[in-house]
Amino acid sequence: MKAFFLVACCGLFCSTLFAQDFKAEIEKHREEYKTEFLKDSNSPLKKEDLEYLRFFEPNEKYKVLCEFVLTKKKEKPFDIPTSSGQTATYTKFGELKFEIDGKPYKVAVYQSLRLRNLPQYRDYLFIPFKDLTNGKESYGGGRYLDLRMSQLEGDKIYLDFNKAYNPYCAFSAGYSCPIPPKENHLKVAIEAGEKNFAKEH
DSSP states (O other): OHHHHHHHHHHHHHHHHHHHHHHHHHHHHHHHHHHHHHHOTTOSOOGGGGGGOOBOOOOGGGEEEEEEEEOOSOOOOEEEEBTTSOEEEEEEEEEEEEEETTEEEEEEEEEEHHHHTSGGGTTEEEEEEBOTTBTTTBOTTOEEEEEEGGGGSSSEEEEEGGGOBOOGGGTOSSOOOBOOOGGGBOSSOOOOSBOOOSSOO
8 A cells, every 4th residue: 555655646746747748848838929020020929029929828639740751742832811811822741640639630731832942941841721710819820830740750759739929910911821721620629729919910
């Protein structure tokens, strides 16, 4: 009985420690995210605006293990409409399949043709998505996630919706933000990542 108690306490302690580490990781990521606004000359936010950024509490439920399925046939480039009425050209790189609360979902992963021609962004991948929080807790136009090709070396990958972020259009007019394609409209509330911007604009 004593041994069982010790094992149970150890398990609880390890679980709590892991949760604290996860929360610290997300908080660090968010601080870095805020700092990037001050480095970008095209940024819609100034230092005094950062206090209006809002986020869901870190939640490990939304760090999901995915099966990655690479697009086998050569996909033709296609245009994604943007908020400005223009289009941005992408190819479909693959799909990520995962579960939330035991229900299956998937999102398409895209590669920008424009960025693919720039050495520093050649391995960048893009996941624009919508979910049932849009227009309520989160920005109505959807949110984004980024990946690197090096993260997709195997057929399994963790996708962390706690790192979902708003497009620049959520903060100010005058930007051209890709609108998530219908295949990336998730019929589930992703209560993780960035919320609505709290400052009127």
